[in-house]
Amino acid sequence: MFIDEAKIRVKAGDGGNGCMAFRREKxxxxxxxxxGDGGHGGDVIMESSQRHNTLIHFRYNPEHKAQRGEHGLGSNCTGLDGHDIVLQVPVGTALYDQLTGELVHDFQEPDERVVIAKGGRGGRGNQHFATSTHQAPREHEMGRAGEERLYRLELKLLADVGLVGYPNAGKSTLISRLSAAKPKIADYPFTTLEPNLGVVTVGEEPNRQSFVVADMPGLIEGAHLGSGLGTQFLRHIERTRLLVHLVDVSDASGRPDPVEDFKVINKELASFSPKAGEDGADQHPLADKPMIVVATKIDVANPEKLKKLATYVKRRKLEFHAISAVTGQGIDELKWALAKRVLPVAVEAEV
Structure with a gap:
């Protein structure tokens, strides 16, 4: 099950109480x-891990508590510190304060560690209160309470290329042809119910390179208002460097105008776009990201639709490709076009 949002409550360990004791021996x-002093309470630490790709382990276990410090003992013995607990999240997880909405940390690299709730300090024992005029103090401190926080976790997949378009535009079929991903493919709308990732490799050894493509569930008009699957998955392409907009130019879509389809999806992307500076991240609105437009199903295309879409896209000075994922026509050309746009080191297309 793919879970990309979760709310958790974390409680760091309380500090142990200081001890009140007097040395008594022969x-x-x-x-x-x-x-002795009380031990410090354990911290709650969050760490990004490549071993996880969903937040499902937080959905059904939302409360996490670190161990408290042990109380101080006589003979000036300090209590043991409480053990920290480490919560692992997928790379790409954004951590928000549930009460203020503030972004606490954005985990974009593996093995990043952040203390999200600090353990309480141990209380001091009565040994610390002795003075020249107060040589038998009975004062001692209680341990400090550990921090308690409510957080919201939001997973945003890390991909180089994001596929968008109407349902049944051919996104899942395309990602299955470009990579080894095996998404569910069927001839009815909303077959894709969760994002799929595929790794595309280009070039030959020793110069082989790869990039990641994300297939988003289909959008429809009014998605930003909750229609269809809404825009709940579009957060996963906020980090992408390139959008690939797939438009069905066959008559099977039941929609007469591919240009209007293109405009509708772009409008939904613009409606979803975050405000500048939101989340503290350097992001561009989805509608302003670089885009390649791809006409799909050209093996059964309506020639007038294909011509109309190509003319409109070229007038807007956008890169345009026409493909058939069934026959393979145009797939290789598109793959190398994507590699050229997203890979840091240029690769030459295979002849």
Whole structure:
């Protein structure tokens, strides 16, 4: 099950109480105060991990508590510190304060660690309160309470290329042809119910390179208002560097105008786009991201639709490709076009 949102409550360990004790042993009639300090409470730490790709382990286990510190003991013995707990999240997870909405941390690299709730300090024993005029103190401190926080986790997949378009535009079929991904493919709308990732490799050894493509569930008009699957999955392409907009130019779509289809999806992308500076991330609105337009199903295309879409796209000075995922026509050309746009080191197309 793919879970990309979760709310959790974390509680760091409380500090142990300081001890009130006096040294009493043979031949030491006035040993003085000997109460040890309490141990510090354990921290709650969050760490990004490549071993996870969903937040499902938080959906059904939303409360996490670190161990408290042990109380101080006599003979000036300090109590043991509480054990920290480490919560692992997928790379790409954004951590928000549930109460203020503030972005606490954005985990974009593996093995990043952040303390999200700090353990309480242990209380001091009565040994610390002795003075020249107060040699038998009975004062001692209680341990401090550990921090308690409510957080919201939001997973945003890390991909180089994002596929968008109407349902049944051919996104899942395309990603299955470009990569080894095996998404569910069927001839009815909303077959894709969760994002799919595929790794595309280009070039030959030793110069082989790869990039990641994300297939988003289909959008329809009014998605930003909740129609269809809404825009709940579009957060996963906020980090992408390139959008590939797939438009069905066959008559099977039941929609007469491919240009209007293109405009509708772009409008939904613009409606979803975050405000500048939101989340503290350097992001561009989805509608402003670089885009390649791809006409799909050209093996059964309506020639007038294909011509109309190609003319409109070229007038807007956008890169245009026509493909058939069934026959393979145009797939290789599109793959190398994507590689040229997203890979840091240029690769030459295979002849």
């Amino acid at each position: 031949f030491v009639p006035r040993g003085g105060p000997s109460g």
